[in-house]
Amino acid sequence: MENLKLKNYYDLIIVGSGPAGLGAAFKMAENSDSSILLIEKKKISSGGLRNDCKQNYTYPVGFPLEHWKKENADVLLEEVATHLKPKMETRLNIDKYIKRAEKLGVDILAIDQAHVGTDKSSKLINGLIKQLKTLGVDVALETEVKELVSDKKEMILESGEIIAFDNIILGPGRADYDWMQEQMNKLGVEYSYNIVDIGIRVEMKEENYSIVKDYYDPKILFPNKVRTFCTNSGCANIVREKYKGYYSVNGHSLSKEKKANNLVNFAMLKTIRLTEPVVSGQQFGKILGEMVMQLSGGSVIMQRVGDFRLGQRSKKETFNNDLYDFKPTLSNAVAADLSLSMPAKILRDIWSALKKLDSIVPGVLHPSTILYYPEIKTYSNKPQFVNDNFMVKDGYYIIGDGAGTSRGITAAWASGIRAVNGILSK
Ligand SMILES: Cc1cc2nc3c(=O)[nH]c(=O)nc-3n(C[C@H](O)[C@H](O)[C@H](O)COP(=O)(O)OP(=O)(O)OC[C@H]3O[C@@H](n4cnc5c(N)ncnc54)[C@H](O)[C@@H]3O)c2cc1C
Numbered sequence: 001m002e003n004l005k006l007k008n009y010y011d012l013i014i015v016g017s018g019p020a021g022l023g024a025a026f027k028m029a030e031n032s033d034s035s036i037l038l039i040e041k042k043k044i045s046s047g048g049l050r051n052d053c054k055q056n057y058t059y060p061v062g063f064p065l066e067h068w069k070k071e072n073a074d075v076l077l078e079e080v081a082t083h084l085k086p087k088m089e090t091r092l093n094i095d096k097y098i099k100r101a102e103k104l105g106v107d108i109l110a111i112d113q114a115h116v117g118t119d120k121s122s123k124l125i126n127g128l129i130k131q132l133k134t135l136g137v138d139v140a141l142e143t144e145v146k147e148l149v150s151d152k153k154e155m156i157l158e159s160g161e162i163i164a165f166d167n168i169i170l171g172p173g174r175a176d177y178d179w180m181q182e183q184m185n186k187l188g189v190e191y192s193y194n195i196v197d198i199g200i201r202v203e204m205k206e207e208n209y210s211i212v213k214d215y216y217d218p219k220i221l222f223p224n225k226v227r228t229f230c231t232n233s234g235c236a237n238i239v240r241e242k243y244k245g246y247y248s249v250n251g252h253s254l255s256k257e258k259k260a261n262n263l264v265n266f267a268m269l270k271t272i273r274l275t276e277p278v279v280s281g282q283q284f285g286k287i288l289g290e291m292v293m294q295l296s297g298g299s300v301i302m303q304r305v306g307d308f309r310l311g312q313r314s315k316k317e318t319f320n321n322d323l324y325d326f327k328p329t330l331s332n333a334v335a336a337d338l339s340l341s342m343p344a345k346i347l348r349d350i351w352s353a354l355k356k357l358d359s360i361v362p363g364v365l366h367p368s369t370i371l372y373y374p375e376i377k378t379y380s381n382k383p384q385f386v387n388d389n390f391m392v393k394d395g396y397y398i399i400g401d402g403a404g405t406s407r408g409i410t411a412a413w414a415s416g417i418r419a420v421n422g423i424l425s426k
Contacts, residue, residue, distance in 0.1 A: 023416025246289025389422020
């Protein structure tokens with residue numbers, strides 16, 4: 001932990017150094033003389049800024065429509081770019097794909113996007129933190145906020161230290177949704193949490209998904225709320241992320257300077273909105289994740305498309321046979337049977353979307369393609385905001401993916417700016 005002596009009062013405290021927290025910190029530091037404390041429990045901001053770091057600069061990618069209109073998002077995206085300084089990827093020859101997609105009732109969004117890569121992201125983050133310190137922000141890394149005090153504008157750190165504030169912005173991200181719920185219960189803030197994205201991660205040889213040569217991360221929207229998400233190529237790998245009680249798969253890639261492995265991966269996700277009587281999307285995701293833990297002996301599962309089509313489980317002994325001519329990048333996934341683990345409605349809609357995709361970019365459903373399960377995105381608690389600046393109570397703001405105000409790096413940053421705009425206009 002850094003040797004930083006914290007004050008016992010700040011005009012603004014920001015919890016979480018993800019893009020939402022960083023966006024808020026820069027906006028406040030560059031536009032006021034307020035005393036600011038940015039607190040992060042880890043050594044370095046986690047999430048997408050650290051992993052892969054693909055930045056989308058086209059509305060509505062990452063911007064939940066219930067909170068964002070194009071005109072607000074576009075203005076703030078320009079501001080985000082002044083800090084993240086994106087080098088945009090090129091996008092070529094996609095008209096033929098768009099035409100094929102239209103015939104199938106599928107939308108391909110044309111997105112301005114920059115990619116940093118997991119090997120380069122810590123340099124970017126450390127540079128941003130250094131700039132904040134130069135602007136006079138106190139940055140406390142490896143410092144965890146234990147809780148807020150319900151009846152006073154104070155918070156307590158894990159160390160027991162109590163710090164008072166005039167305004168606080170909470171941007172704890174998705175992973176700490178339960179911590180956020182406890183704080184909202186304390187503050188008397190109402191919230192709902194009924195949405196979850198469930199899906200698979202698809203991995204294949206680049207020659208079988210050649211669209212990535214023209215469009216780095218194709219955003220494709222299928223019927224029944226299924227979409228592609230987070231495509232990785234170049235030196236692309238699949239990873240297992242630990243959540244409370246289960247693993248979710250995810251994908252990332254390294255920068256262009258690294259040697260390519262000629263594989264591509266992307267997620268195919270279906271958004272589920274639960275209604276009474278089961279309303280917790282987070283709980284639903286956890287139950288499905290736990291089921292896979294049981295079936296796989298404590299991991300995630302994978303199946304070759306060839307086996308899936310034949311209705312037979314994939315097996316370790318035959319996973320790399322004959323047509324199955326590349327090895328999975330996630331070596332500790334267990335060869336198994338997707339249809340034994342996924343709810344029928346989700347599997348049906350995702351398989352139907354994959355078949356459409358195979359007509360748009362022929363090759364995706366080559367027998368060697370691997371389907372990993374589960375990829376679970378437990379979105380946010382959705383607090384009841386009292387104004388347009390994500391305030392939930394006088395002096396308290398909740399932003400970023402953990403509050404459902406964003407679904408990606410640039411929108412999270414923009415939601416931080418928007419909260420501070422509310423404070424500055426007071
Ligand atoms: C592996 C991975 C890869 C991703 N790749 C991309 C991508 O390429 N492009 C993209 O747009 N999106 C990506 N995402 C999504 C992206 O990470 C999120 O949309 C974005 O980071 C949300 O920002 P945030 O600031 O709301 O939350 P986060 O980035 O999650 O940041 C929240 C921070 O708060 C800290 N925190 C939580 N509780 C406390 C506490 N009590 N005290 C102190 N600190 C606390 C956490 O440690 C964390 O660093 C990815 C996500 C993951 C998990």
